[in-house]
Amino acid sequence: MSIADFSGRIRPDACPGALQVHEAADGPLARVRLPGGAASAAQFRALAGCAEEFGSGVIELTSRANVQVRGLRSPAAFADRLASAGLLPSAAHERVRNIVASPLGGRCGDGVLDVDALVAELDRALCGRPRLAGLPGRFLCAVDDGSGDVAGLGADVTFTGEGSGGGRLLLAGRDTGLGCRPEGAVPLMIAAAEAFLDERPDDAPLAWRIQELENGPARITARLTRHPAAPAPTTAPVTAPVTPPVTAPITASAAPPERPGARRRAGRRTQRDGRVALEVLVPLGRLTPAQLRALADSGPAVRLTPWRTAVSLDLTPTEADDAEQALADAGLITDPASPWAGVTACTGRPGCGKALADVQADARRWVAELNADDRAPATPVHWAGCERRCGLPRGPVIELVATADGYRRSHPS
CATH class of the missing domain: 3.90.480.10 (Sulfite Reductase Hemoprotein;Domain 2)
Structure with a gap:
């Protein structure tokens, strides 16, 4: 049985990809999956060339470390160029290659797990199973190096490293009590993804995430523990979301520890x-x-x-x-105290037909008008083109929401 979170949906997941583009107000938009946020230098250059040759030149980063290219004039030629660059290893699976990973990959701090090899192995395993092409485009996997930076993102399936040299499995951010060595992580994560498809009701294909299945984490954990190759539980399963450990921000100078979910700094x-x-x-x-x-x-x-x-x-x-x-x-921000830290915005006009303002331009103008001595705002600020408030960051945020009469400002509770 499924919960009511998706009761208002009237069609299957239409999350855009590189082949299934979204018809935005400024033209077709393609989303290119980069598992773990990784690509080679040649692949990044190919993406830049595609944005110039086939698109409007706007490249957007997503909250899953993927990229979007806007205003495509020839989606088919764009996709062909991506395939030539090795960025479309499986046409059938291209929308389900959703994998986030700790960007530092075990190199610093509390990170103990080299995530790069696991991400590559998980990507190959996803693409190698025809059935998993049926996963929704919103289904998300995560590989955490033990620092807790991506374990708190609420991915459907997360493997997080531990200091003992092993790791544990989280489902929808909840500890399953199942653990294994890193070499067993990918088979366990793939089994969890397949169990989601097994548990998703045939009459409810609009359930896109594990959290949208009633008792989803517990039901999938039960399937995994019945699997002949299942690892033994390392702890008693819990129902509370895992709180990731505090991680230090990447800054040149000493700074207070970064709260889980807080904005990242340069x-x-x-x-x-x-x-x-x-x-x-x-x-x-x-x-x-x-x-x-x-x-x-x-x-x-x-x-x-x-x-x-x-x-x-x-x-x-x-x-x-x-x-x-x-x-x-090149115009990127290397100062951790820059006013740009914590300032976010949705697409706004002209890219979104629902937006009531060009929030990107307004946010840039607002930052430019700050005094030279102004530093990063103590509380993040998000500019939204309408009441949907797309891209709203987690945690306390000051919201500037466009209305027919200007912006409405709301403060965090």
């Missing part, structure tokens, strides 16, 4: 191997093709994050100096 962090991770803010989550190329050239490994930032990894201190200067010159 700056540097020293990796365990002595190299540097450099995070940059992307104003309002929008990149130009030139900025994406600058990111591609910034270091040996680049990861997009669920906070609409980007991290360049494995830099020497000298390389970090050069990358910081180049990315700042």
Whole structure:
């Protein structure tokens, strides 16, 4: 039996992809899945070229570390170019390759798990099972390195590393009590995704997430524990959402620990191997093709994050100096105290037909008019083009919602 959260839906999930585009007000929009927010430098450059040649030049980062390209003039040619770049490994599965991962990948702080290999293995396993092409486009997997940065995002299926060298499985953010070594993580996560399809009622295909199934985490856990290859429970299953541990922000100077779910900040962090991770803010989550190329050239490994930032990894201190200067010159934010920290906005006009204002332009104008001494607002500020408030961040937020008579300001409770 399913709960009523999706009772008002009248059609199956129409989440856009690279092949199934969304007809936005400013033209077709494609969403390109980048599992773990990862792509090679050549692939990032190919995306930049696609946005210039086939689109309007607007590249958006999503809260799942994917990218959207707006205003496509030839969706078919766009998709062909992506396939040539290796960004569409399975046409049937391209909308279900939803995997977020800890951007630092076990390199710093409490992170103990190298997520890159697990993300690649999970992506191959998803694409290798024809049945899993039937997952909704909203179904989300996560691989947490043990720092807790993505474990708190409420993904449908999460594997999070632990200091003992093992890890545990979360379903819809809840601890299942099931744990295994990292080499068993992908089979366990795939089994959980298949169990979701088993538990989803045949007459309710509009259930898109595990949390939309009544007692979904418990029912799927029961299926997993009956599986012949199921790992033994490591703890008693609980029903409360897991609270991820506090993680330190990536900043060059000392700063208070970052609250789980708080906004990410720009700056540097020293990796365990002595190299540097450099995070940059992307104003309002929008990149130009030139900025994406600058990111591609910034270091040996680049990861997009669920906070609409980007991290360049494995830099020497000298390389970090050069990358910081180049990315700042490209218009990306390297100062952790910049007024851009915590300022977000939905698409607004002209891209969204429901929007009542060009919130992107208004937010940029608002930041530009701040005094030079102004720093990041103490509370995040979100600009919304209508009452739907798309893209609203988690946690306390000051909302500026466009109405027919200007903006309505609301304060966090």
